[in-house]
Amino acid sequence: MAASVYRSEDLTFTVDVEALLQRLGNALEPDSLLVDEESKRPFECDGLSAYRELPLVVALPETVEQVQTVLTICRDLGVPVVARGAGTSLSAGALPHPQGVLLSMAKFNRIVEVDNARRIARVQPGVRNLAISEAAAPHGLYYAPDPSSQITCSIGGNVAENAGGVHCLKYGLTVHNVLSVTIVTMDGDVVTLGSEALDSPGYDLLAGVTGSEGMLGVLVEITVKLLPQPPVKEVLLAAFPTVDSAGHAVAGIIAEGIIPGGLEMMDNPAIRAAEDFVHADYPVNAAAILICELDGNTEEVGDQLNKVRGLLEQYGANDIRVAANADEKARFWAGRKAAFPAVGRISPDYYCIDGTIPRKRLAEVLRRMEELSEEYKLRIANVFHAGDGNLHPLVLYDGNVPGEFDRTEQLGGKILELCVEVGGTVTGEHGVGMEKINQMCVQFEKGALEQFHAMKAAFDPAGLLNPGKAVPTLHRCAEFGAMHVHGGKLPHPDIPRF
Amino acid sequence: MSDNQDRSTELVEQVRAALAAGTRLAIQGGGSKSFYGRAVEGEPVTLQGHTGIVNYEPTELVLTARAGTPLREVESVLTDEGQMMPFDPPDFDGNATVGGAFAAGLSGPARPWHGSARDLILGMRLINGRGEHNRYGGEVMKNVAGYDVSRVVTGSLGTLGVITEISMKVLPRPEAECTLVLEQDPTAATLAVENWFREGMPVTGAAMHEGRLHLRLAGSASAVRVARERIGGEKLSDGSAWWQGLRDQTLPFFASDLPLWRISLPPSAGNLDLDGDRLFDWNGQLRWLYTATPAAELRERASSLGGHATLFRGGAPDAAVFHPLTPGVHTLNQRLKQAFDPDGIFNRGRMYADI
Numbered sequence A: 001m002a003a004s005v006y007r008s009e010d011l012t013f014t015v016d017v018e019a020l021l022q023r024l025g026n027a028l029e030p031d032s033l034l035v036d037e038e039s040k041r042p043f044e045c046d047g048l049s050a051y052r053e054l055p056l057v058v059a060l061p062e063t064v065e066q067v068q069t070v071l072t073i074c075r076d077l078g079v080p081v082v083a084r085g086a087g088t089s090l091s092a093g094a095l096p097h098p099q100g101v102l103l104s105m106a107k108f109n110r111i112v113e114v115d116n117a118r119r120i121a122r123v124q125p126g127v128r129n130l131a132i133s134e135a136a137a138p139h140g141l142y143y144a145p146d147p148s149s150q151i152t153c154s155i156g157g158n159v160a161e162n163a164g165g166v167h168c169l170k171y172g173l174t175v176h177n178v179l180s181v182t183i184v185t186m187d188g189d190v191v192t193l194g195s196e197a198l199d200s201p202g203y204d205l206l207a208g209v210t211g212s213e214g215m216l217g218v219l220v221e222i223t224v225k226l227l228p229q230p231p232v233k234e235v236l237l238a239a240f241p242t243v244d245s246a247g248h249a250v251a252g253i254i255a256e257g258i259i260p261g262g263l264e265m266m267d268n269p270a271i272r273a274a275e276d277f278v279h280a281d282y283p284v285n286a287a288a289i290l291i292c293e294l295d296g297n298t299e300e301v302g303d304q305l306n307k308v309r310g311l312l313e314q315y316g317a318n319d320i321r322v323a324a325n326a327d328e329k330a331r332f333w334a335g336r337k338a339a340f341p342a343v344g345r346i347s348p349d350y351y352c353i354d355g356t357i358p359r360k361r362l363a364e365v366l367r368r369m370e371e372l373s374e375e376y377k378l379r380i381a382n383v384f385h386a387g388d389g390n391l392h393p394l395v396l397y398d399g400n401v402p403g404e405f406d407r408t409e410q411l412g413g414k415i416l417e418l419c420v421e422v423g424g425t426v427t428g429e430h431g432v433g434m435e436k437i438n439q440m441c442v443q444f445e446k447g448a449l450e451q452f453h454a455m456k457a458a459f460d461p462a463g464l465l466n467p468g469k470a471v472p473t474l475h476r477c478a479e480f481g482a483m484h485v486h487g488g489k490l491p492h493p494d495i496p497r498f
Numbered sequence B: 001m002s003d004n005q006d007r008s009t010e011l012v013e014q015v016r017a018a019l020a021a022g023t024r025l026a027i028q029g030g031g032s033k034s035f036y037g038r039a040v041e042g043e044p045v046t047l048q049g050h051t052g053i054v055n056y057e058p059t060e061l062v063l064t065a066r067a068g069t070p071l072r073e074v075e076s077v078l079t080d081e082g083q084m085m086p087f088d089p090p091d092f093d094g095n096a097t098v099g100g101a102f103a104a105g106l107s108g109p110a111r112p113w114h115g116s117a118r119d120l121i122l123g124m125r126l127i128n129g130r131g132e133h134n135r136y137g138g139e140v141m142k143n144v145a146g147y148d149v150s151r152v153v154t155g156s157l158g159t160l161g162v163i164t165e166i167s168m169k170v171l172p173r174p175e176a177e178c179t180l181v182l183e184q185d186p187t188a189a190t191l192a193v194e195n196w197f198r199e200g201m202p203v204t205g206a207a208m209h210e211g212r213l214h215l216r217l218a219g220s221a222s223a224v225r226v227a228r229e230r231i232g233g234e235k236l237s238d239g240s241a242w243w244q245g246l247r248d249q250t251l252p253f254f255a256s257d258l259p260l261w262r263i264s265l266p267p268s269a270g271n272l273d274l275d276g277d278r279l280f281d282w283n284g285q286l287r288w289l290y291t292a293t294p295a296a297e298l299r300e301r302a303s304s305l306g307g308h309a310t311l312f313r314g315g316a317p318d319a320a321v322f323h324p325l326t327p328g329v330h331t332l333n334q335r336l337k338q339a340f341d342p343d344g345i346f347n348r349g350r351m352y353a354d355i
């Protein structure tokens, strides 16, 4: 067997497997407990398939009581637990722990209620993101955060990752659109955080749990806000001769006081890949395209459309199209929405990176990424949420070529460090998971990491939920060797070196 | 304009000294909310003089300021660039500080449509109860690295640490604004406002008092004009002063010395069925109420409607100011306090007696 993706320090659980299986067997129906290798195989990785592990067992509870029971058993026996939604995470957040239980929330797939008058939906965590908007559509409502994976990903996974999407520039991330969640804690308690009101007494634990990557509790119910579908939408597509000019156009639009419903950029390799795949009639010779969606009422959108068109021209766009009808709008978006699979077609494998930068550093970051691409001899295609400065460089590689994935990972790490260097972050929406855990050492000081660990312990004192993910131990950072050096002092002189 | 002054080293030293001596601390911004929350005893830690806008990039929609910077100063810098704090353009004429605003976590009338303080925060620097001065979040729009400490600290009333710096998202100021007054009872008004919003009208405020709805529209000039024609009613000549009066509680309704309750409810929650003078904000989701109803009864009623009630001002000093938490949530609150402030030195008891 290949060495574990986990480090030895995260594999120190002593698990009485027999007792675990027996107690789980008493709590769950036989078909809700997968123990043989073949049935566990489909759970060995999430969307980041380069990392794989088999869990001891996969549990598929159907009721909140069963979740409580599973967690209580795990707490009693000191067994790690990894919650899993749809498994589309791109940061190996849902990677199983080899000594633990993989808790699949797939059977929690009911939309409990859609309340038109209150504009809310109460759903179980396994419900797919898109299914919420579909259920709300008959009332003229929708759920705003729309990750590109929305056909598949679960709302539980969205809350755990604080997922974003094209609409998030104007309508916010998951954290802005969730009103309340019910979690089961590692103590087996069922706790509701937030409420249907706009605020709640006490600390904002709802915000704490959102984006916590399954480290603080298991989500069993979620209440989301629904928004009215905007009466009018217009979609523009503009081609630019340089990536720089496209970047300036983005800043120009925002400086003009316009917040588009979506503002996305693709560079030439991404444009070509998307065009080959979906035939959206994209301008394949452009250095970059911007796709801009304006939404609101007729008057406002009308005004904005004229302004934006003028600005795009002013910033050097040489081909500006306004979608004439619903079909064309869908076509403009189709290439962007399918950018990842499209790139998948032009390369045996690709690795999707996720970092955010201050937008004004865009040109510089792209230039330095090009240099890195040459240095590591790996091609990079870029699609990004331009309005938010959230980059998704796609590194193209071939997993069958020995050493190429290692080089890809190193290049990915360098790009994330570059994001931090220019004042950004190592993850804008995909989470840290297992993937970016070393780069967390670059972004955060020792004290901040300690504070994160303390916060985790407030929810999960024994550290059984998703161990080894999201927040690195100081030990790990010391070994990674990239922690900030404060005041000329060596990082962590107090931690023994190996 | 206040001085550009970084007092954070001094603040860290004060916290460390208190930690060593076992002294409790009471954090003070501008003191504009001294009436709010439970009484605190402790050596004062003042953010006065820890001031200055550290970074402001209008095209990035981000502003970073030291915690003691007056809100008024932030407001004026934003106005010069045609921008605002979207949860409500503040125009405080007191000493209210940026740190105090996020520590209090309160939001003005635009909250249901433009979000709250916690929605707009991007990052902060905080001195925790171990005397460590750390940064969380950052200055970019999207950031999910680490737990969202900045949002958890927003609204925590200084019980988790000393905020020294805040980065927040700002937005363009709308081109046009207009306030309409319509004769309508709260139930009918709530429904009407919701429907106008669904039709795409640029609603950014809806407050009801004594059979009158105050409706604020803000957006592009064309959108506001069309909405005005569609909705009717009477245009208020100085609308922005009225909204400011509502937010800063200078409207005549707020002149009473009686205990004032702040009741936060889900949409269309219906009638509270309690006696007393009241004003509805947030299209009925926030209710200000002067009542003689005992706290327990009022809270039970608010809870049964899915909301909660805060004794915002007045009343017995040792009365529970904030709505009691369910046991599970209370335990998590206590443990979180422990995680940030293990020795319990910051604003002890300001929110809850044991927090």
Ligand SMILES: Cc1cc2nc3c(=O)[nH]c(=O)nc-3n(C[C@H](O)[C@H](O)[C@H](O)COP(=O)(O)OP(=O)(O)OC[C@H]3O[C@@H](n4cnc5c(N)ncnc54)[C@H](O)[C@@H]3O)c2cc1C
Residues within 6 Å of the ligand: A046, A047, A082, A083, A084, A085, A086, A087, A088, A089, A090, A093, A094, A105, A125, A146, A147, A148, A149, A152, A153, A154, A155, A156, A157, A158, A159, A160, A161, A162, A163, A164, A165, A166, A213, A214, A215, A217, A218, A219, A220, A340, A341, A429, A430, A466
């Ligand atoms: C093609 C593609 C496009 C994508 N586009 C976007 C995008 O635009 N924006 C974006 O934000 N992301 C995007 N993603 C990433 C991914 O879809 C999101 O992170 C998503 O939120 C994960 O949801 P999931 O249900 O698949 O979660 P999983 O992958 O199953 O799990 C992700 C994390 O959430 C935790 N978790 C899951 N369910 C629960 C629960 N019930 N309780 C507690 N913790 C739980 C897991 O432990 C894990 O840490 C994309 C992924 C792919 C493959």
Ligand SMILES: Cc1cc2nc3c(=O)[nH]c(=O)nc-3n(C[C@H](O)[C@H](O)[C@H](O)COP(=O)(O)OP(=O)(O)OC[C@H]3O[C@@H](n4cnc5c(N)ncnc54)[C@H](O)[C@@H]3O)c2cc1C
Residues within 6 Å of the ligand: B026, B027, B028, B029, B030, B031, B032, B033, B034, B037, B047, B067, B068, B071, B085, B087, B088, B089, B090, B095, B096, B097, B098, B099, B100, B101, B102, B103, B104, B105, B106, B107, B108, B109, B157, B158, B159, B161, B162, B163, B164, B246, B247, B248, B347, B350
């Ligand atoms: C856009 C906007 C809209 C608003 N709308 C309303 C409204 O509608 N109604 C309303 O009542 N208020 C509203 N406010 C609230 C306003 O936030 C407060 O009145 C004020 O800002 C508090 O500031 P202060 O410096 O006077 O705080 P203080 O009164 O000094 O302190 C308030 C609390 O915060 C703590 N604190 C202060 N500074 C810090 C710090 N640096 N670190 C940690 N803890 C600290 C104190 O210990 C105390 O518990 C709004 C604010 C903004 C920005």
